[in-house]
Amino acid sequence: MTDPLITATGDGVPLVVEPNTPPSKKLPPGEWVKANLFSNWYNSLVTLVMAVILIYLARFLIGWAIGVEWQITRTNLRNFMVGGFPADELWRPWAASLLIIAGASLGFGAMSRAEHETDVRNGIPSTKPTQLDLFRRFWPIVLLSIFFVSFARTTPPFIGVAVGIVGLFALREVGWRLPAVIRDRGVFVFAAFLLAGFGCLAGTGGLLAIVAGIIVAVLVSTELGRAGITTRAVVIAGPIAAGLVTYFVLSAIGLEGFGWDDWGGFHITIFATAVGIATGLPFGILLAIGRRSNLPVIKTACVIFIEFVRGVPLITLLLFSSFMLPLFFPAGSDTRSGLTRAMILITAFSAAYFAEIVRGGLQSVPKGQTEAAQASGMSPGAIQRLIVMPQALRNVIPAMVGQAIALFKDTSLLAIIGIADFFQYGEISNTQQDFLGKGLQPVTYTFIALGYWAVAYWMSRESRRLEMKLRVGVR
C-alpha cells in the first residue's frame, strides 16, 4: 500500500526525503580507548591516577558490602516493604502489586501497538519494540525487585517476584496481540487492573466504588463519543447511570480491606508519591489556568496559594498537617489519620509546584495559537483542552518528571512527623533488641538509598524516553 502523502510529486516517483544524518563517530574499542583515555602523556597520567582511585574505592565498597552483616535487612525486609501490614493478609499487597504490573504491562503493550498502528497509517517508520527494549526501560525496577527479594528468608517472595518479572514481559506480548476493540482502550484496561489491585488492598467499599463509578462513566462517555451519538439526554444520562450502577454494585459486594493507615514502608513511600503526583497535577493545572485568568479574585487566590505554598519548606507544611490541621476539624470529631492529613498537604505542595511548571508551559505556547483557534470559532474550553494544554504540557514534561522525582525523595520527610515510611524503618530497625548499638546504620541506610535511587533513576529514564517520544525540543 502506497501512502498518497509520499507519492505527491505527480510523476509517479515517490518523493522520499532522506535526512542527512551526521557521520557515525563509533570507534572500535582499541581506538576509542586511545582517543579518549590515552591521547597524550598528561591525559594518560590522569587516566591512571583515576583508575587507581576508582579501583581502590570499588574494592573498599565491595569489601564492605561483603563483610558487613546484612542480617538486619533480612529480618526487617517485611517492615521495609509493607511496614506493619497484618502478617496473615500479605497476599493483599502481593496481589495488588502483581495486578498493577499486569495492568501496566497489558496497557503498555496495547498502547504501544495502537501507537504503532497510527504511525504505520501515517507512514512514519515504526517497528515493534522488542523485549530488550522493554528490559531497557524497566531494568532499574527489575533489578531493585531482585535486590529486595534477595534478602527474603522464605520462598514465596521469590516466586512472587519471578511471577512479576515474567508477567511484565509476557503480558506485554498479550497486550500487543489484543484485538483492536480492547487495544484502543488500553488506558481503561490499565485503570481496571489498577482498581482491582487497589481493591485487593483496601476493599471495594467507600471511595473506591466512587472512583470505579467515575471511570466507568468516563468510559461510557468516550464510547458514546466514538459511536457518534450526540443526543443530549443520552450523552448526559448514560454515563451517570452507568457510574451509579457500578458504584452500587461495588458497594454491595462490600469486600473488606486495609486502608493506608495500616500500610508502611516502601508501600507508603510509593503511594504518597503517586497520590502527590496524581492529585497534585490536576490541581496544579487548574491553579496555573487560574493564575492566568482575567478574573481578579480567582487570579489573586491562585497567586496567594501558589506563592504561600512555594514559599515554605515542605517540612513546615508537614508539621502544619500534624499540629494545625486537627484544629480545623470540629472538636471531638475524627481528625483523620496523620498520613491522611499529610497527604492533603503533600497534594497542596505538589500542586503549587506543578502549577508553576504548567504556567511556564502555557507561556511557551504562542498567542497566535489561541487566536487562530478563536478565529476558527472554537469555544474557550475547547481551545484550552485541544490547542493550548497539549502543547504546554508537552513542553514541560521534563520539568514535571523532575518535580515528581523530587517529591518521591521528599516523602522521606514523613518520617519527621512519625509516619513509618521506608526511610523511617532505618531508625526503627536499629532500635530493635537484636541490632541495638551494633552500629548498623550504614547497612540500613545503604539499603534505603539503593531503594530510592533505583526508582528515581527509572523515573528520570522514563522522562527522557517520553521527551524523545513526544519530540520535545523538535518543533
Add this chain to the structure above:
Amino acid sequence: MSSTPMLRRILAMLFAFALVGSACSSGDDTSEATDSDGNTVTTADDGNGDDGDTDNGDGEETIELVQGDGVLAAVQARGTLKCGGNDTLPGFGIIDADGEFSGFDIDFCRVLAAAVLGDSEAFEILPLTAAQRFPTLQSGEIDVLIRNTTWTASRDGSEQATFLHPTFYDGQGFMVRSDSGIASLDDAQNTTICVLQGTTTLLNMNAVLGDRGISFTPLEFDSNDTLQPAFVAEQCEVWTSDASQLAAFAATLDIDVTVLPDIISKEPLGPVVADGDSQWAQIVDWATMATIQAEEFGINSGNVDSFLTSEDSGILRFLGQPVEDGDGNSAVADVGLGLPADFAYNIISQVGNYAEIFEANLTPLGLERGPNALWTEGGIMYVPPFR
C-alpha cells in the same frame, strides 16, 4: 500531531491515578460505604463532602465528651483503644521484625485495653514524635499517651494533660568509655558531651553541670541513630540520656562502657490523659496500678486462676470475686470506677503483673529494678489499697 493522543492517554492515566488516590482515604473506613448516599458519586471531590457527614455524626459524641464520660464511652463504642506511643525507643516502644509494636509502654497500653475492653489485643498504637505527643492528646486523636513522658509541673499545668501513676522511675545519667578515666561526673571537666536536642536532658545538664562548675561542650544530635556512631567514633567523651536508655546501649555496644553513678534528675514516666475527663483518668490510673498491686499480692499470669478461690478477701475483691460480708451475704463489690469488676483479673491473665512486664521488656536490656522495685523490696513502687 502524533503526540496528542499519546498525551491524552497520559493525562487520562494520571487522572485515573488521582481518582485512586482519593479513594484510599476512606479505604480504612469501610462503614463509610454504607453511610454515603448516591449524591456523592458524581465527582471525586465529593469524597470530602462524605467526610463532612461523618464528622457531623461524631459531633454528637462531642457533646457526651463535655458531659463527662466521653472517653470511656467512645472507647467502648469503638471497640479499640488508641494509644500514643513510641516506635524507636529500645525496651519501651519499638516495632519488631514482624511489624508489631512491643515494649514496656506498649504493654501498659495492652493492660488498659484488657481492663476497659476485656481484650488485651484491642488496641492501636499511634507512633508519635516528642513534639507531637501533647497536641495529639489534646486533639482527642488518642485516648491515652504512654510514651516515656516525664511528669513535670509545667506539663501538668500548661499542656492540658493529666499525669497518672508512674510506671517507671527514670533519671538522667551519664555514660563514658571504660578506658576514659572518668569515674564520676566531677571528672568530666572540659569534656564534650553527646546529647539529644530538644529534650529536657540538655536543659537538665546545662543547669546541674553549670551549678557544679563543670565546663563542657554539648554535641547535639536529633536521634540516637546519629548519636551512637558519634560516641563510638569518640567525637564525645560522655553520652548523657535517661539511665534506662544508657543501660540499653551499654549492654549492646561493642565497646566497653561504664554508666557513671551520678543521676542528676528525676524522670517519672507514666501514662497521660487529656484534662477534663476525671473518670477516664481514674480508669487509666487504677488499671496501671493493678499491675503493681498484683505483684505485691504475688499474683501473676501463671497463677492468677489459683487465686480465684483465695481465702484472702482483699485478693478476692481485687480480682472481682464475690466476697462474703459479715452477714454471710456474698456479693461482687463494685468500686465505682466504671470498669468491669474483674478488670484486674483480665489484666493479669492477659498481660501480667508489673514484674512480668518489666522482665519481658526491660530486663533483656540489662536494666535492674532499682527504684522500680516494690516498696516492700526497697523500691518506691507503692499503690493505694484496692478497697
